[in-house]
Amino acid sequence: MTGNEILALLPFVLVVGLAMAIVLVDIIAPHRDELVTVVGVTGLLVALAVTVIAGPLPSGVGALPAGGQQVLGGVYARDGLTAFLDLLFIVIALLSLLFAVDYLKPRALPMAEYSATLLFAISGAMLLAGGRDLLILFLGLELLVLPGYMLAGYAKRDGLSTEGAIKYFLLGSFSSAILLFGFALTLGFTGSTRIDGIAAKLAPIVAGQAPISIGLAMALALLTTGVAFKIAAVPFHYWTPDAYQGSPTPVTGYLSVGPKVAAFALILRLFVVALAPLKGDWLPVVVILAAVTMTLGNLVAVTQDNIKRMLGYSSIAHTGYMLVGLAAFAGAPVGSTAESQGLQAMLFYFVAYTFMNLGAFACVAALQRRPGVTSQIASFAGLGRRAPLLGLTMTLFLLSLTGIPPTAGFFAKAYVIIAAVQTGGWVGVLAVIMMLNAAAAAFYYLRIVVYMYMRDAPENARPLTIGAMTRAGLVVAATGTIVIGLLPPITNAVFDMARQAAQAVL
Amino acid sequence: MTGNLDAYLVLSGLLFSIGTFGFLARRNAIAMLMSVELMVNAVNLAIVAFGTFVPELKGQGTVIALFVMAVAAAEATVGLAIVIAIYRNRRTPLVDEYSSMRD
Numbered sequence: 063m064t065g066n067e068i069l070a071l072l073p074f075v076l077v078v079g080l081a082m083a084i085v086l087v088d089i090i091a092p093h094r095d096e097l098v099t100v101v102g103v104t105g106l107l108v109a110l111a112v113t114v115i116a117g118p119l120p121s122g123v124g125a126l127p128a129g130g131q132q133v134l135g136g137v138y139a140r141d142g143l144t145a146f147l148d149l150l151f152i153v154i155a156l157l158s159l160l161f162a163v164d165y166l167k168p169r170a171l172p173m174a175e176y177s178a179t180l181l182f183a184i185s186g187a188m189l190l191a192g193g194r195d196l197l198i199l200f201l202g203l204e205l206l207v208l209p210g211y212m213l214a215g216y217a218k219r220d221g222l223s224t225e226g227a228i229k230y231f232l233l234g235s236f237s238s239a240i241l242l243f244g245f246a247l248t249l250g251f252t253g254s255t256r257i258d259g260i261a262a263k264l265a266p267i268v269a270g271q272a273p274i275s276i277g278l279a280m281a282l283a284l285l286t287t288g289v290a291f292k293i294a295a296v297p298f299h300y301w302t303p304d305a306y307q308g309s310p311t312p313v314t315g316y317l318s319v320g321p322k323v324a325a326f327a328l329i330l331r332l333f334v335v336a337l338a339p340l341k342g343d344w345l346p347v348v349v350i351l352a353a354v355t356m357t358l359g360n361l362v363a364v365t366q367d368n369i370k371r372m373l374g375y376s377s378i379a380h381t382g383y384m385l386v387g388l389a390a391f392a393g394a395p396v397g398s399t400a401e402s403q404g405l406q407a408m409l410f411y412f413v414a415y416t417f418m419n420l421g422a423f424a425c426v427a428a429l430q431r432r433p434g435v436t437s438q439i440a441s442f443a444g445l446g447r448r449a450p451l452l453g454l455t456m457t458l459f460l461l462s463l464t465g466i467p468p469t470a471g472f473f474a475k476a477y478v479i480i481a482a483v484q485t486g487g488w489v490g491v492l493a494v495i496m497m498l499n500a501a502a503a504a505f506y507y508l509r510i511v512v513y514m515y516m517r518d519a520p521e522n523a524r525p526l527t528i529g530a531m532t533r534a535g536l537v538v539a540a541t542g543t544i545v546i547g548l549l550p551p552i553t554n555a556v557f558d559m560a561r562q563a564a565q566a567v568l
Numbered sequence: 569m570t571g572n573l574d575a576y577l578v579l580s581g582l583l584f585s586i587g588t589f590g591f592l593a594r595r596n597a598i599a600m601l602m603s604v605e606l607m608v609n610a611v612n613l614a615i616v617a618f619g620t621f622v623p624e625l626k627g628q629g630t631v632i633a634l635f636v637m638a639v640a641a642a643e644a645t646v647g648l649a650i651v652i653a654i655y656r657n658r659r660t661p662l663v664d665e666y667s668s669m670r671d
Contacts (some may be wrong), residue, residue, distance in 0.1 A: 197632050204639045208646050215650045224654040224664045231650050232663070233598050235643050238589055239607035243584055243638065250577075252617035253625060255632070277577075371669075473657050539670050 063133075070131040070140035073113040073148050074188045079157075080105035081181035088174035092162035097175040099163055099531065102177045106156045113148050114139060120558040130566060136256065137195040146409060146563035147191035147327050154320050154416055155184040158537050161424040162312035164529030165397075169433050171217060171310065179216070180316065183209035187324035190331070194247050196255045199328060203241070206324050207234050210317060214309045226308020233291065233301040241288025247281035248336070257336035264339040274343070282340060285332065286347055292325035293381050305435070306374035311430055314370055315423030318377040323412050324383060334405065334567050336390065345392040349488050352389055356382025356499045364506045369426055370437045372506060375531035376463065377419060379503060383478055384411050386492050389480040393489040400484040405534040405564035406557065413556055414546060418462040421539030425456040428532050432524065442510055444519025449526045451533070453514045455540045460507040462543045465500045470546035475500055475552060575618035583610035597654075597661045601647045608640045 080102070087094070087101055095521075117124010118141065130141025158180055166173055187204025195201040211234060215227025249255050252263040266272045291298040305316045333344060359379030366372035387408030394400035426437065429452065435441055446453035462471035477495070482493035528536075545552045585609060590603030612633045619629010655661060 078613070121592070198633060201635065201639070204643070208642055211646050215653055216651040219657075221654075221657040221668060224650065224657055225668060227650045228597060228654050228663070228666060231647055232597065235601075235604045235647065236607075238643070239584075239604055239611065242608060243611045246614045246618065249632075250614065250622060253622050255625075255628065311569065326607075494621060566625050568592075 142562035144192035160535030230305035237291030244284030352385035409560035414474035417542035443517035580614035
């Protein structure tokens, strides 16, 4: 192996090693939550630095060539997209760790188990980000979801947590089997396991020289269904609300961001590269999924009184918005700028969504620091005066989720809508549906703001303290949400990274 | 393996459908887990058949099938652990009765 190959694999290896190191630390010095937190946060910061050093990032940052570095004969590659997604996954892991510390301790839940499981899941996500072979993609996906089921059922004495976990597990493994059948048919009927090899084999079908075989059509249907389960698109979203409501709140925050972005990473490798020649065939499905997902997600979210369930349905709606970006890619002619704009908008959306959605769940977790505080929206009554910092940050995250300028959420939605309008046709109609949805969503997001500032706190409300780790995480998430929206240099930097990442798969 | 590829694929599809039916029809968490295992093994049969009959995949099919078996074993482990955890809480393996979160 050359030095560049080792450097390309290093971020992934570091995260796996960190997970194992935390298991070791817990064996040598059991029940030392602070020690585990320090090891975890330090290790992740090192991994973040190594990912930046490895690159390849825009304007020549990073040691690896801008075109990407292939590893192990091309089954894994570190290109612009891998670097972009790896940075995002490490930030997700970092924030999920910071937000968990103060929530787990009062409940006597062990930090070491949470950190190790979380890091194994993140390593799976990082494998998905760089995988260029169907087998690697499948292994990455399973490495991502198996620790996810464990995290969902992590509060094992709590009936709700195990109930959410079993629903997540049963539907998750069912969808994995469907996806695996799709993988098997794809590799069988194209005779290749490499994603670029599959794309090359499919090219004659597009040129009209060969009809699409029944086997390939079935493969496409199975892959679409499997992936739709994983990103929680309507009508394959049934597990989402229960899994999100039942899980411990920091886990819910992770589940709503990590596995979703990682499943989109799978879509980027599988649909955007391997199945790109067939994009005319899967475009109508994506358009319908996007329209139904965002509309139903928002409609049901309005009726929810449980904040975790409401944010769960809201995350389904956000899946729909991300799918609009994918539809903008698929609907545009091959090689056009609209094609790349759709992908860029989707990637930008991931960044904004990570900060604002994790931040919102962190506020819920901070509010629930003392065991026994329910997830009912009424718990937020008078929060603006009880805990000004928490009220302020929660308001910021909710405004960003609504898409109000100058937050990151506004630019994310705007870029997706612009890309969809550029592509036009039925994708243009999606842009209109998305705008209507964003307006309707304001109703239930702002309802929480009303509770926080215009309702009085219950008389027996005890004082609320925010832990140092949660405070640090909230500052990071809030800074991300504001700075990406408000400071044009930062907005452009994120957008440049998204552009280079999109170039890697076009 | 002898015979033709289509026969193996039809058998694999049939097993997969039985697994899918079992998953959708049964309400016992353990039975649903077994159905998923049947689906995964049906896929494995298809993968091994492709490895035997498709010249480009010679030798690759069996390796992929081994990986899939390892993943299926890990999945079953996690699944059974979760089933045991919820059985301790609820004293029933029937998923219909896990409904304390319905809205």
